[in-house]
Amino acid sequence: MAAPHLPKQASDLRLPLRDLMRGARRTLSLPEAALKPALGILPGPVGDILHRMSGLLPDFESAGQPASRADIDLVCQGLAGVKGRNISRAFARVLAHGMERVLDQSGDTTLLISETLAAIAFGALRFDQGAGDDVADAAAQLWLALDAGHVIGVVPGTPIAINAADSARIHSALHALVLWLLTERPDDPSQEDDILALCAAFASVTEAERSAALATPETLAQMVRQHAVMI
């Protein structure tokens, strides 16, 4: 049987390795109180290793390549129909950067993010090149693709263990991400995280409207189009 053909993004091991390390870091960054029962059961040396590992895992955002203003600009070009492998990679960084912050802000400790799946999902989409500056339709398309592909989840890539509350949190996070991409860029790039935080707060208080808008891609696009200019 021939080996499955993988999109180029997945054949580069960096994204999957970051996904593995991110998953381990989020799991092992649980508060000590949550780890204590396990530490009490495990044999001493194993418990010691677990304890030491949680302090040794690298900080991704500093060790890897955190999202930059250039990445965000590339992603926006991608939403306007420009193609390129570098754009999918940029999107993976932007998604990881944004989602980590949004999920941390909401206090979530269960959902994981897959840069690999994000890059694949973005690369697989075809955005309308005639949309010009109005990329709300593309953003809605992206949002739905990310959700369908379980790019964010308890076990990314699968719907395993996602309950209604998780699904609501995922959509709130995707809403924040899309608003962040669509809204006016701040003059000072160092304020991008502040704008992201505003988008997350805004998304957190618009659940009813979002649930209704998720009925169709068109209503979703209309909602993000209206919201983006309010941020």
Add this chain to the structure above:
Amino acid sequence: MTPEPSPLDHGQPIRKSIRRLRWFVQGFRAQMEQMEQETGLRFALDAGKLSAAFLDWLRAFETHRPDDPADRRAYTGFAAGLMLRTLLDHGPARLVEPGRATPSDVPEHFWPEGFLYVSFCLNVRAAVLAQDFHEKQRIVPELTDLRTWWSFKENTAEDVTQAIGFLDLFAGETPDWEMPGLFRSKAAQNRALTDAKSMVALGGTKPE
């Protein structure tokens, strides 16, 4: 403490910038920090509640906005009252440190959160009036009168829409206590009055 204009000017008319969440939040935070510096009080700010207040205000603003440009001046005051209403309704700020020992017979210590919201809304109102209408907002005795603040706190606890009337009072305008939540177009009222006078002058017949 006398309200000072907030840093709301971002290269576009303040009446537009205040309708963006980023400037609304920045302006509110600046107001809060100024009050903290002047009083020694400390607040905690809930970002979600502030966003909700902003969104409710923006939607109310769009719903009530009159079409006639002649109503713009009056609507500025009403819109500021709507803003106070949504801030009181959502309560995004919470006092966490009472600060220096001071008598509670001054409004900012009697009701710190309420004073913060009123100050912010008055400053937004003043900034728009100055920029768009070249008017200076009056500072009136009611703003520092504790009995007015008692009434403000009590009445808005029962009916938060009363906040719109109270903001008019604090700004030196005549409040509409009957239906404070309804914007009455002065331009439409004036047209109706003019039409009525014309009919009377013509002996009750419609003008051709």
